[in-house]
Structure formats: structure tokens, C-alpha cells
Amino acid sequence: MWGLILPALVGSALAGALSGLLGVCALRLQLSSVGFAMAHAAFAGAALGLLVPLPPLLLSLLFALGVAALLGPVSEFTRLPAEVVLGVSFPIAMALGFVFLALAPGEAFGSPALALL
Structure with missing residues (x-):
């Protein structure tokens, strides 16, 4: 079961962190x-x-x-x-x-x- 859930959790955490950083950059660049x-x-x-x-x-x-x-x-x-x-x-x-x-x-x-x- 963890073979499917663990990669999804890691991917979600990475996507969430990177989206936040890219969102700040997009706002700063208007x-x-x-x-x-x-x-x-x-x-x-x-x-x-x-x-x-x-x-x-x-x-x-x-x-x-x-x-x-x-x-x-x-x-x-x-x-x-x-x-x-x-x-x-x-x-x-x-x-x-x-x-x-x-x-x-x-x-x-x-x-x-x-x-x-």
C-alpha cells in the first residue's frame, strides 16, 4: 500500500513547495x-x-x-x-x-x- 501512497505524498509536497515559490516569482514579475x-x-x-x-x-x-x-x-x-x-x-x-x-x-x-x- 505504501508503494503507491508514499510517492504521491512526496510528489504532492514537492509540488506544493515549488508552486508557492513560483507563485511569489510570478507576482513579483507581475x-x-x-x-x-x-x-x-x-x-x-x-x-x-x-x-x-x-x-x-x-x-x-x-x-x-x-x-x-x-x-x-x-x-x-x-x-x-x-x-x-x-x-x-x-x-x-x-x-x-x-x-x-x-x-x-x-x-x-x-x-x-x-x-x-
């Missing part, structure tokens, strides 16, 4: 809404995965990394705080996700990849 933006970008990538013959999990990861990579340069170019750029990016990503879902063929909704959404 990036408290970065989780929303990454989640919506991942949703758009997974929805695109229903349209193209690539794994939705891979596209989800690429979309999230793309938004993260563009955050700094867009923020510097527009001279806006990163929170504002994040606030604009996540509704755009959500809208793209819905557009991709609307364009997806009917048989895509029977795929196991839909569980990612």
Missing part, C-alpha cells in the same frame, strides 16, 4: 495571469490538432511555448506591461480555438484527442 494565457493557447493548439494531421498534444505544447516566447518581444515592442499583453493574448487564443473547432470535420469529434479539450 505575471499573475500567465497561467490563463498558456491554458488558452494550449486549447487553441489542441483544437488545431483536430484539423491537421499532427498530434494535438504536440500542437498544444507548441502553441503554449509560442505565446510564452512572444510575450517579452511583444511587450517591449508595444511598450505595454506584460499583463496587458497577456490580457489580450488569451481571448485571441480562445477565439482561435473556437474557430478551429468550428472548422473541424465531424469525425474529429469522435477521436480520443478530444479529451485534451
Whole structure:
């Protein structure tokens, strides 16, 4: 029994400690809404995965990394705080996700990849 519970307890303790530390860093950098933006970008990538013959999990990861990579340069170019750029990016990503879902063929909704959404 402890073979299953002990790793779960250790993992939970580590995740709790690291989440607290990362939360403080995110607040100090004024990036408290970065989780929303990454989640919506991942949703758009997974929805695109229903349209193209690539794994939705891979596209989800690429979309999230793309938004993260563009955050700094867009923020510097527009001279806006990163929170504002994040606030604009996540509704755009959500809208793209819905557009991709609307364009997806009917048989895509029977795929196991839909569980990612």
C-alpha cells in the first residue's frame, strides 16, 4: 500500500513547495495571469490538432511555448506591461480555438484527442 501512497505524498509536497515559490516569482514579475494565457493557447493548439494531421498534444505544447516566447518581444515592442499583453493574448487564443473547432470535420469529434479539450 505504501508503494503507491508514499510517492504521491512526496510528489504532492514537492509540488506544493515549488508552486508557492513560483507563485511569489510570478507576482513579483507581475505575471499573475500567465497561467490563463498558456491554458488558452494550449486549447487553441489542441483544437488545431483536430484539423491537421499532427498530434494535438504536440500542437498544444507548441502553441503554449509560442505565446510564452512572444510575450517579452511583444511587450517591449508595444511598450505595454506584460499583463496587458497577456490580457489580450488569451481571448485571441480562445477565439482561435473556437474557430478551429468550428472548422473541424465531424469525425474529429469522435477521436480520443478530444479529451485534451
